Amino acid sequence: MAGxxxxxxxxxSTTIAAGADPERIATxxxxxxxxxxxxVVQTLLRRRSCIGCDIVEEIGLAASTTSEHLRIxxxxxxxxxxxxxxxxxxxLNPEAVAPLRVFLQLIETAPAPALPx
Amino acid sequence: MAGxxxxxxxxxSTTIAAGADPERIATxxxxxxxxxxxxVVQTLLRRRSCIGCDIVEEIGLAASTTSEHLRIxxxxxxxxxxxxxxxxxxxLNPEAVAPLRVFLQLIETAPAPALPx
DNA sequence: TCGGTTATTCGTATTTCGACGAATAACGAA
DNA sequence: TTCGTTATTCGTCGAAATACGAATAACCGA
Numbered sequence: 001m002a003g004x005x006x007x008x009x010x011x012x013s014t015t016i017a018a019g020a021d022p023e024r025i026a027t028x029x030x031x032x033x034x035x036x037x038x039x040v041v042q043t044l045l046r047r048r049s050c051i052g053c054d055i056v057e058e059i060g061l062a063a064s065t066t067s068e069h070l071r072i073x074x075x076x077x078x079x080x081x082x083x084x085x086x087x088x089x090x091x092l093n094p095e096a097v098a099p100l101r102v103f104l105q106l107i108e109t110a111p112a113p114a115l116p117x
Numbered sequence: 118m119a120g121x122x123x124x125x126x127x128x129x130s131t132t133i134a135a136g137a138d139p140e141r142i143a144t145x146x147x148x149x150x151x152x153x154x155x156x157v158v159q160t161l162l163r164r165r166s167c168i169g170c171d172i173v174e175e176i177g178l179a180a181s182t183t184s185e186h187l188r189i190x191x192x193x194x195x196x197x198x199x200x201x202x203x204x205x206x207x208x209l210n211p212e213a214v215a216p217l218r219v220f221l222q223l224i225e226t227a228p229a230p231a232l233p234x
Numbered sequence: 235t236c237g238g239t240t241a242t243t244c245g246t247a248t249t250t251c252g253a254c255g256a257a258t259a260a261c262g263a264a
Numbered sequence: 265t266t267c268g269t270t271a272t273t274c275g276t277c278g279a280a281a282t283a284c285g286a287a288t289a290a291c292c293g294a
Contacts, residue, residue, distance in 0.1 A: 018162050022155035030150035032217075034282085038139035038146075041224065045135050048228055053240060065283050067242055078224075085291040086240045094225045100149075101221040104214045107158065107195075111165055112211070151252080170270060182253050184272055202261045203270045 018106060020099060028100040031076035036061060037069050041078065041092065050082060050089030135223055137216060145217040148193035153178060154186050158195065158209065167199060167206030 032038055039059045043051065051058075056066045070090065073079045077096040082089040149155055156176045160168065168175075173183045187207065190196045194213040199206040 018159060020159075022152040022159065025155045026150055026152045029146045029148075029155075031146075033143055033147035033150040035139040035143045036282095038142045038220075042135060042137075042139065045223060045227055056241095061282095062284055063241075064243080064285075068282080071242085081241095083241095083290095086238085088241065092224060092227055094227050094229070097221045097224050101218060101225060103155075104218040104221065106162060107209060107214050108211045108218060110162055110209055110211050153252090173271095178252095179254055180271075181255075181273080185252075188272085198271095200260095200271095203268085205271065 020103060025100055025103050028076055028078075028097065031073055031078055034069065036066070037073055040066075040069060040073060040090075044079065044090060044092045048091075050091040052084075052087035052089060055090065137220060141216055142220050145193055145195075145214065148189055148195055151186065153183070154190055157183075157186060157190060157207075161196065161207060161209045165208075167208040169201075169204035169206060172207065 032041070036059050040055055043055055043058050047054075053063070055070070056063050059066060059069075061069075070079070070081070074081060077093055079090050080093050082091070149158070153176050157172055160172055160175050164171075170180070172187070173180050176183060176186075178186075187196070187198070191198060194210055196207050197210050199208070
């Protein structure tokens with residue numbers, strides 16, 4: 001089952017993704033639908049280790065605003081925050097993006113449309 | 118450079134995606150951040166051929182609302198609309214999702230965080 | 235116990251989104 | 265030319281998102 005590692009490209013479960021729950025897909029996409037949140041993820045990609053409030057100055061918004069973006073990412077399951085008082089250590093949850101990734105891959109490998117160019 | 122077919126999994130250009138333009142990523146994600154728009158894409162995946170106003174009844178919203186969703190998808194480059202008066206023939210533009218897909222793949226293959234569980 | 239440090243919540247203002255019906259556009263067919 | 269069919273644009277409304285500063289919470293160390 002793994003989850004990570006394999007990154008199963010296009011298997012049986014893929015076909016199902018064609019009819020995957022639109023709500024779920026949309027929710028995941030929405031979590032990444034703001035530049036600040038993408039930046040947060042990119043930061044966590046760069047500095048693999050968890051980060052505290054460094055994220056705040058990294059993306060250049062007020063602490064309260066950043067906290068809200070982190071909340072949204074957390075709610076979507078994309079990141080997790082380990083409390084290490086007085087700070088919080090954030091890190092990515094790589095498996096969370098799978099449904100959206102599969103959906104995109106399905107689009108990308110779709111047969112070219114009839115468009116005669 | 119192909120574009121489709123290969124679906125280049127994780128190559129040199131991937132690393133760059135770690136610092137990919139957050140605006141671009143966010144814009145793509147935003148286009149898919151609504152269930153109705155995901156449904157439109159799913160419909161176009163199922164019925165590979167282009168569709169006219171069938172999309173309207175497929176997703177069950179008013180024609181004007183649907184048109185707006187289609188506009189957003191078009192603006193993001195995810196779909197194209199070929200005019201065939203008096204109707205419009207929509208189809209997917211599979212290559213458009215590449216940047217977002219690469220970004221997601223990068224997340225998914227990121228080294229597991231330090232979280233000792 | 236008392237500050238110091240960091241994160242989150244709260245209240246608020248502004249902007250954007252999402253939905254609808256009505257009106258409009260744009261052509262093929264009769 | 266006039267009608268019918270389909271898509272889009274427009275005006276509007278309520279809901280949601282975004283941003284901020286102030287206030288609050290929650291611990292660790294002195």
